Amino acid sequence: MRPPAFWHAGPGHPVARALAPLAALYGWRSAARMDRRGTPGPCPIVCIGNFTLGGAGKTPTALAVAGLLRDLGASPAFLTRGYGGRLAGPVRVDPDRHAAVDTGDEPLLLARFAPTIVARDRLAGAPHCIEAGADVIVMDDGLQSPALAKALSFAVVDAGVGVGNGRVFPAGPLRVPLARQWRHIHGLVLIGAGAPGETVAEDAAHRGLPVHRARLVPEGDWAGRRVLAFAGIGRPDKMFATLREAGADVVATRAFADHHPYGRAELGALAAEAERLGADLVTTRKDHVRLPPEFATRVTVLPVTLAFVDAGAVAAQLADILPRP
Structure with a gap:
């Protein structure tokens, strides 16, 4: 899922307030479960x-x-x-x-x-x-x-x-x-x-x-490398920022929902866009293991360690x- 924008818009957001009664019930039940021995x-x-x-x-x-x-x-x-x-x-x-x-x-x-x-x-x-x-x-x-x-x-x-x-x-x-x-x-x-x-x-x-x-520390030399970055993780912007901080020239980004199952059509579109931009396709290790083998070889992994x-x-x-x- 993609987190809705109002989750990070402050506790007084109208949608957050409207959902408060349901959240109270969910929170009570989940807290009781968490407290079990x-x-x-x-x-x-x-x-x-x-x-x-x-x-x-x-x-x-x-x-x-x-x-x-x-x-x-x-x-x-x-x-x-x-x-x-x-x-x-x-x-x-x-x-x-x-x-x-x-x-x-x-x-x-x-x-x-x-x-x-x-x-x-x-x-x-x-x-x-x-x-x-x-x-x-x-x-x-x-x-x-x-x-x-x-x-x-x-x-x-x-x-x-x-x-x-x-x-x-x-x-x-x-x-x-x-x-x-x-x-x-x-x-x-x-x-x-x-x-x-x-x-x-x-x-x-x-x-x-x-x-x-x-x-998170990126591995490898990314200075000046022209890339199209894509990711389906909890916060894709974090991966894009890591690439920029490592010196990569991030010419385009594509964010997907966490654990996104990539389809061949959208992967083909990503490859075509990267070719048009003269950029390398780059993604995370977590995304890379979800790619079809025939496509995975065309994508570079951004390795990071904590x-x-x-x-x-x-x-x-x-x-x-x-x-x-």
């Missing part, structure tokens, strides 16, 4: 979630956290519901055998780094992580799910948008009233810069929670939940 997992579970619907940078954060866990001597595995995929699981993701239509796009990226289990039933999926050799589970999304008890939960926030108008769905982007979510959080991961995110960071600091600042400003502070929190040798 989770079942202990077979090993420590680190949850990488977000307060709102849509993307905030959870997957690159999960990859960065798994990298820190490895540096600490742990063996992480990823557990995810596989949004957009047809497989209910539990199933271990094989990037050479599975496609995005099977598992969703994010699991294919995660599986190239560590064992990844897709399971709509996270409780059923956790033992499969152990079978894959894990001694710690990194759960991509699931902050609001009570299925498994988390040893550590990080909320990821895109500083450019924060929590939008601060209202609960459908009046705003929040999954659960923000005041009810803080009690389940052990740290905030703030990606990028922006006043909306700083407001959330101030709230976290006031509550005594660590704020881990991070940024870098923490103070990785040591994140590692210290992670070390606290790992079993002592």
Whole structure:
């Protein structure tokens, strides 16, 4: 879905106010569900979630956290519901055998780094992580799910948008009233810069929670490269801005809804436009795995990694939940 504009137009927007009664009911039910006691997992579970619907940078954060866990001597595995995929699981993701239509796009990226289990039933999926050799589970999304008890939960926030108008769905982007979510959080991961995110960071600091600042770092030499950028992620503008900051000459952009299933006709139109503009087609890793193989070879990926400003502070929190040798 594309987030409606009024989600970021302030809490007093007429549509947001009109939807407030429905949002109150949704928020009450979702908060009650989030407050349920989770079942202990077979090993420590680190949850990488977000307060709102849509993307905030959870997957690159999960990859960065798994990298820190490895540096600490742990063996992480990823557990995810596989949004957009047809497989209910539990199933271990094989990037050479599975496609995005099977598992969703994010699991294919995660599986190239560590064992990844897709399971709509996270409780059923956790033992499969152990079978894959894990001694710690990194759960991509699931902050609001009570299925498994988390040893550590990080909320990821895109500083450019924060929590939008601060209202609960459908009046705003929040999954659960923000005041009810803080009690389940052990740290905030703030990606990028922006006043909306700083407001959330101030709230976290006031509550005594660590704020881990991070940024997305593009790989490769993009200086002067003429590109047509397209993306179907939570906030495509973030990808376009990253390219510009890397020095690319972004001559055109095309934004699609998160997890957009690309059709051959629209891909053909993109290719024709890029040829007319004398530009290279560029997209994200997450989009690239959703492209048909015959088209994927014609598109360049913008690889990005998440870098923490103070990785040591994140590692210290992670070390606290790992079993002592």
